[in-house]
Amino acid sequence: MDLSETDDERAFRNEARAWLAEHVPHEPLPSFDTAEGFAAHREWEGLLADARWSAVSWPVEYGGRGADYIRWLIFEEEYWRSGAPGRVSQNGIFLLGPTIMEVGTDEQKARFLPAMARAEQIWAQAWSEPDAGSDMASIRSKARLSDDGSEWVVSGQKTWASRAVWADWCFGIFRTDPDSTRHRGLTFILIPLDSAGVTVRPIAQLDGDTGFAEIFFDAVRVPVQNTLGPVGGGWGVAMATAGFERGVSLRSPARFQVAVDRLIQLWLRVGDPDDDSMRDAVTDVWMRAEGYRLHTYQTVTKMIDGDHFGSESSLNKIFWSELDVRCHELALQLLGTDAERVDGPHEGWVDGFLFSLSGPIYAGTNEIQRNIIADRVLNLPRSN
C-alpha cells in the first residue's frame, strides 16, 4: 500500500499538465451535438492524438503511450481539471477500442485502432432497440449472410445511439440466427454509417440537444470482415464492452472531483458559511467523490495485478450516477431562483443537472444494476 506518487508518475502528471495548459482552448468549444461543435471536437481529438494524449492507455503501436491504469487516472485528473473539451471519440477509445484489442483480429486492430485514436473514425453506440431497453437481450434487428457469404445484410432499428448524428461508424449486436432467442444467436458487427440503407434520425433530449439518435437499417450490406468476435457470440463481446463502460472508463473519478470542486467554489461564493446543513451536504458529496476516487484506485490496482473487472462495475455505476445527481441538486439549491435560468452565468449547472439525470438511466438503469449486484455479488436467488 503506497498512495504517494512515484517520481515517474509525478513526471507523467507534470508533462500532461504542461501540455494541456498550453493547448486547451481558452473558449469552450460548441456542443459536440452540433455540426460545428462535432467538427471542432474532432479537430481537438486530432491535436490530442498528435501528442499521443488521445488514448494514453493504448499500446504505442496504435497511437497510445502504453500507460498503466494509474497513469490513465492521473491523465484523466489533469485532463478534466484543465477544463479540456469533452471526448467526442469516447465510444471508440474507451469502449470499442479495448474490446477490439481483446477479441479483434490483427487486421481489425490495424484497420480500426489507429484511425480511432486519431479520431478519423468517430464511433456511435448502437445497443438498444425500441423493445430492448433494460431487457437488452430481446434484440430484434437482424443480420443474414448474403448468398455468397461475403456480406451481412442488416435490417432493423436501433435507438439511443449516442453520437450517431455525426459519427462515422456504429457498433452493435444483431440477431444472426433467426431461430435464436434472448442472448443466443447474436453477433457483434461494425457498420459504416454512410452505408447505403442507413438512416439516422436525431432524438432531441431534455436539454434540446441531439446526443442520441435512432438508426434504421434497410438491407444494409456489410462485409463479414466487420464481424467482431465469434458469429453468434455477440452477447459476450457486448457484455465485455458494457462492463467496461459501467466500470472505470466511462466516468473517471476526475470528472466528479472537478464537479465537486466547482460546487465548493459555488458554496464559497454564494453559500451561507454559517449554514451547517448545506456545509454538511457539500462535505458529504465531497466525501462521495473522494470515496469514488479511492475505490477506483483500488480497482485499477487489482486490474494491474491481473484481476478481471466483474460485477463491481454495477456498484460503480450506481455510485457515480447518484453522486453526480446529488452534486448538481445541491448546486441548484445554492442558486435558488437562478437555478431555472439557462442563459446566465450558471447555465452550466442547469445543463449539468439535466445531463446528470441521464446517469441513473443509461448504460443500464440503476434498477438493473441493483439486480446484478444482488444476483452476482450478494448471490441472491434470481427472480422468476
Added chain:
Amino acid sequence: MDLSETDDERAFRNEARAWLAEHVPHEPLPSFDTAEGFAAHREWEGLLADARWSAVSWPVEYGGRGADYIRWLIFEEEYWRSGAPGRVSQNGIFLLGPTIMEVGTDEQKARFLPAMARAEQIWAQAWSEPDAGSDMASIRSKARLSDDGSEWVVSGQKTWASRAVWADWCFGIFRTDPDSTRHRGLTFILIPLDSAGVTVRPIAQLDGDTGFAEIFFDAVRVPVQNTLGPVGGGWGVAMATAGFERGVSLRSPARFQVAVDRLIQLWLRVGDPDDDSMRDAVTDVWMRAEGYRLHTYQTVTKMIDGDHFGSESSLNKIFWSELDVRCHELALQLLGTDAERVDGPHEGWVDGFLFSLSGPIYAGTNEIQRNIIADRVLNLPRSN
C-alpha cells in the same frame, strides 16, 4: 373546512385532561410484558373503564361514550400527552372490538364488548404462522367441526401473537375447509387461551421483553358460537381488522407528537443551537409528525362523512413507522455515547428506538404496504 375546536370539543378535551391529570399514576407502571406489569395495566384499564375513558368511540351500551372520531383523536392527544400507561387492551378495543361491532352477532356483542371495555377480557392477536408472515394467506392452522357440529377442533401453530403471554383470549383465522387454498376456506375464530390443548411459548424480542408469543393448538375444542363472521369468510373479516390496525387506530398521531415533543426537549437540552443540520433534521421530523396529524384529521373527517377506510391505511402505516424510526435515530444521535446506555436517564430513548424498529415490520412489512399502494392506489399491474 374549520380546524378550530368547537366549544363541545374543547369541553371534551378539558374533561379528559382534568380526569387524566388526577388519575395518571405518578410512577410509570412496569412493562405490561411482565406478570406484575400486566396486572397493573389491567387495573389501570379498569380505572379508565369506570370513568368510561377506555373506549371513548364505542357506543354507550358497550361502555363507551359514543364519541366521534374527532373526539377520539382529541382524547388520544390528551391521553398520550398526560404520560398515561400504554394500552394493554389495545388488541381488543381498537382491533377486535370494531370488527365485532361490524360483523358480530348480538350475542357476541353482549358477551365480548363490555368485558373488553372493562379489560376483564384482554386479547392477543393470532394472525401469523411460521410459514405465513408477509404471505398471510398461506395459513395452515386448521379447525374442523366436531361430529355433532357444536365445536371447532383447532390444531396448528400461530406466532408473533402480541400480548399472548398474559392475555385471556386470542383471535385469528384458521383453515376450516381442508381442500381450500390461499384466501378461501378460512374462518375467524375467538379462542380462550385457558382452553385445554393451548400452549403459549413466549418469544423474547430485541429488548429482552416478551411482547410476542407462539401459540400451539392441540385439538383445542371451541364452541361454534365463537365464530366471528361467516364460516369460510375469515379472510375478509381479518382484512377489515388489519386495515383498521394499519390505519388510524393502531398509531394515533398523538403518540408521535409526544415523541417529537420529547425530541425537541432533548434538542433544547443537549443540542447545539447553532447546529443547523440537527435543527433542520428535528424540524423535518416535527413536520412529519404534524403532517401525519393533519392527514389523520382529513381521514377521520372522511370517515365521519361515511367514506370507508381503504388502501390509504397502507400509506399511513409506512408514514408513521418511518417517522417513528427517524425520530428515535435523531434522539440517539443527540445522545452520542449515551445512546448505548440502557440503565441511565435516557433509557426510554434506547427502548423506544428498538421498539420503533418493529414498526416497518409488523402489521404487514412496509415492502408489502408499498405493493398494496402500487396495486390498489396507483393501479399498477400485479406482479406475477
Added chain:
Amino acid sequence: MRFAFDPGQLAMAAGLRVMLDREFTPAALRAVWDSGTGTDAALWARLADMGVFGVVASDADGGSGATMVDAVLLCEALGHAAVPGPVLETMTIAATALTGTPLAAGVAAGTTVVTAALGGERYVAHRHADIVLIPDHGGVRAIDLATVTVAPVESLDRGRLLATVTDAEHVGRHVPTDIELLRDIGALATAAYLVGLSNRMLAIAGDYARDRRQFGQPIGSFQAVKHLMADALLQVEFARPAIYRAAWSISVDHEQRARDVSMAKALANDAAQKAARSALQVHGAIGYTWECDLHLYMKKAWALIPAHGTTSHHRRRVADAVLGVRPTFTH
C-alpha cells in the same frame, strides 16, 4: 373541527379539472412553449369565464369574495394541467393586494394580467404581464410594465417568460398592504400548484408503467417500479393536508400562519422533487427525450420549487416557530 371542503368548493375545482383535462392537453401546453407567448389566450379567457381570477377578489371588485380555502383546490387543479402564465399571481396575490384600487376589477375579470416579485427573486415570472407588483415601503408598488425597462431572461421552462425589470424606482402606484401576507399567499398557491403537478407527473409515469413491457411483462409489475412510485405518492399525499391547513390558516389569519405556509411549501417542494425524479426514472430513456410530454411538467416543477421561497428558507421559518418556543399541540 372539520377537515373537509364544502360541496361547492369541490364542485368548482372538479369543473376546472374537467375543463383543463379536456381543453388544455399536453399538446396545448407544448404549443405555448413553441409560441413563445408564455400564455394561452383562449385558455386565459376560459379561466376568466369560470371565475378563477375572481375567486378571492372582493364582491366590490367584481369577485366572489371567497378565501384561500376556496382558491387552494383551484391552484391544485391548475398545477395538474401545468397552466402557464402568471395565473396564480393574478388570482391570489394581485386580487388580494389591489382590492379597492382601480386595477382590481380588471384583475378579478382576468383582463389585467399581473405578475409579482415580492421576495428575493431576481426575476419577474412573466414579461408580457400588464402589471408587476414589487415591494414598497408599507406595501407594494403596482407598476405598468410598459413604463419600465424589461430584459428577457431564459428559463429552462420555456412556458415561463422571465425578465429583469429596471428603471422602476419612480414609477407606478403605491398600494398599502401587508406584504408578508402576500408572500404567504404566493407561497401557498405555489405549493398547491406543485402538488397538482406532482400528481400529474405520477399519473404520466403510471400510464407508461402500465403500457411499457420489458422482460415479457409491464414494467409496472416490477417491485422496483412499484416502490419508486409508492414512495413518491407517499410524499405527495402527506404534503396535501398541510397545504389545505395552511390555506385555512391564511383564511382565518391564524397566529401560526407563517409556520403553516412554510411547512406547506417545504413539503410540496420535496414532494415535487421526488415525483419528478421517480417519474423520470420509471420512464427511462424515453422520459429523457423532448418528444415525451413528461419534461414539460418536470421543468415546471424545477422552476417553481425555488420560486416563492426555497425549501431551506421555508424550513428555517418552521424551525424558528417550532424550536424557538416550547412546543405544544396546535389546535
Added chain:
Amino acid sequence: MRFAFDPGQLAMAAGLRVMLDREFTPAALRAVWDSGTGTDAALWARLADMGVFGVVASDADGGSGATMVDAVLLCEALGHAAVPGPVLETMTIAATALTGTPLAAGVAAGTTVVTAALGGERYVAHRHADIVLIPDHGGVRAIDLATVTVAPVESLDRGRLLATVTDAEHVGRHVPTDIELLRDIGALATAAYLVGLSNRMLAIAGDYARDRRQFGQPIGSFQAVKHLMADALLQVEFARPAIYRAAWSISVDHEQRARDVSMAKALANDAAQKAARSALQVHGAIGYTWECDLHLYMKKAWALIPAHGTTSHHRRRVADAVLGVRPTFTH
C-alpha cells in the same frame, strides 16, 4: 501509487478470519453475553498467540513493529466476528501509547488488557480491563483500574461492560504522547471493525433471504429485498477504501491524517447504520427476536457508531479540512 495490501498482510488477516469463523461462532458470542464477563479468555489467548496484540507494538516491546496498514485488515476481521472486549484499544491505542514503558510488553503479549477513554466518552468500554488510559496534559495517564472507583454502566450490547471511573485524579502513570494521534488510531480501528461487522450483518441477511420462502419463492428473489441489500452493500464497499486510505495516512503521518480518518469513520458509521437497518428489515419479525443471532451484531454496531467520535463530529472535521481552504486534488 499502489492501492493494495502485501501478500503477508492479506495472509495474516485471512488466517485470523478463518480462525474466528471456526472458533468464535455466534454461539460463542452469545456465551460471552450470558457469562457477563465481557470477553472470552480462550479467544483472547488465541488472538495473543496469533500476534494480534503485538502487530503495531515495537520490536523492543516484543511486537512486530508494523503499521496501521497491517492492523486495519485485522480490525476488519475482528469486526466481522464481533469480537468482544477492548481488543482494538489494546492492540492499537495502548500498543502505540505505552511503547517504551514497562507496560508495553504485557500489552504486546495480550496479557495486559487496556481500555481507553480519550475523547468525549463518559464511559470506559471495559470495566474488567487492567489499565485505562485517560487524557493527561501533554499525553495520557495509564491508570490501574484496581486503584480507582469503577461503577458499572449497562450497555444495550451486553458484550460491552461499560463503567464510569472516578477518584482518578491523582493515580496512575503519566505517559507523554500525541493524544490526537491516539484518537485517530482509535477512530480508524473502530471504522474498520464496523465495516467488517456490516459485511457480517449482510451475510446473515443474505443467508436468510436465500433460505426463507414466502409466496412460493425465496424472499431473496424479490426485487425489494435485492435492492435493500444492494444499497447497503454499496455503502459498505465505498467506505472500505476510505478506511484503507486513512490507515495509510496514519502510517505515513500524512498532513491530511485528521481529514482522512474522519472521512473513514463517518462513512463507516453510515454504512453500519444502513447495513443494520437493511439486515433487520430483510429478516422481518424473526430478526426482531432474541433467538436470532442478528441482534448480537446489530447492537454492537449501534454501540460503536457513536464511539470514538460521532458521525457529525467526524463530518465536521472533514468539512473544516475541505471547506476551510481552497479545495485541490489530494495525492
